[in-house]
Amino acid sequence: MQFTEQQKQLINLHYIHPVPYNKFQLLVQENSFLDGMEAYSSDYLKQLLGLSEEKAVRFKEQYMEVSKLPLIDLLQQINCTPIPYFHPDYPEELKQLCDPPAVLYVKGNQSLLKKRLRVGIIGSRKATVYSKKALDFIVPPLVDQKIPIVSGLAAGADTMAHQAAMHFGGDTIGVLGHGFSYMYPKKNERIAQEMAENHLLVTEYPPYIPPAKWTFPMRNRIISGLSSAIVITESVERSGTMITVEHALDHGKEIFAVPGAIDSPLSAGPNKLLDEGAKPLWSGFQIIDLLQ
Incomplete structure (x- = not known):
């Protein structure tokens, strides 16, 4: 470069x-x-x-x-390849943010940043097997259409989303809330290494920046910015997941929510979004039909 x-x-x-x-x-x-x-x-x-x-x-x-x-x-x-704001490889979608990253640091397949469509899948760090089951219906149609899955490589729903994309033979982008000299959570080191080699890791932080409480909410706007649509599997009503949704709504992104059982606290977030106008989701074909 x-x-x-x-x-x-x-x-x-x-x-x-x-x-x-x-x-x-x-x-x-x-x-x-x-x-x-x-x-x-x-x-x-x-x-x-x-x-x-x-x-x-x-x-x-x-x-x-x-x-x-x-x-x-x-x-x-x-x-680690830096992509500064002025560079032609810098994603145009991120320039729509009021506070776009000045530099993106990336590892892996940079061509994924050139894809016309990408879908963000997010949810609780305590996501259950219900999220995994839902992804079995949502992810395969997206993979068939060569649409990368974007998430934050956090525990729970994020990890499930990345794993589902890879399991079904698709591409995935992990947006980190720290520099490449660190890995959070530690248990995701193996999947992060695989993504750095065969998929894509992205962060706005130089390698020496450690994870911190404030870096993850900042990370969420990049997940939203890179995604044509956002899917929420499971989430409590007030969470980092909802911060990402707010960013997506601010920029006119489509919001999909997986309906959940009324007795589950992790269904409170998606069900509230459905009440507020998010689209109920049970198949990846619904996303494709809307985006294409």
Whole structure:
């Protein structure tokens, strides 16, 4: 992959200041090519990036260090490819977000980001066998149409969605809430490795960023942004799953929910969405009919 000097600079900046692209917009408006940054004073960087005085001083020090490194080569040595906002391979769908990732870090089959249709499947970390059974009806028709499955590689429904896609011979994209030097949950290391080799892992965080409580809600907007439609299997009424749904609704995505038993707490989320206008789902063909 080739990079312009502008793209390389954004990768350098994001590596030391991993925030969404909108946080760099003042800087880009002032200096669209992001050149000559070494001449900027810490006071000016404080103004352009909204940093505290202490962070602005540290930012300038780190920038001077990182700009001397072959950063892209170092990332590629761990099979990590950065895709900056300005790059033609950056997904156009993510540019519709109010806070798109400034850089995506990916491992695996990048062509999955070029697919016209992708379907996000999400749900509770405590999802039951009911979610697995539902996926047996939902995923195969999507796989037959070469539609990748997007999810967050969390425990429960996310893991089931990735596994179903692979089991039925399809493609899947895992959106992580941390950098590639970490894996959360730890028990998903094997499936993550398989996806990095044969499917696709995506994150907006440089490799050194660990999982944190705030990174996972941020991750959810990328799942929504990459998906043409969102499917919810099981979920409580208030959860990270519902945050993803809110992002999807904000951007006009189709929402499908698997109806559940009225005595199950994990049916509260999907059933509430159905009451609010989500489409009931029992077959992947319903998604295909609507999207195509």
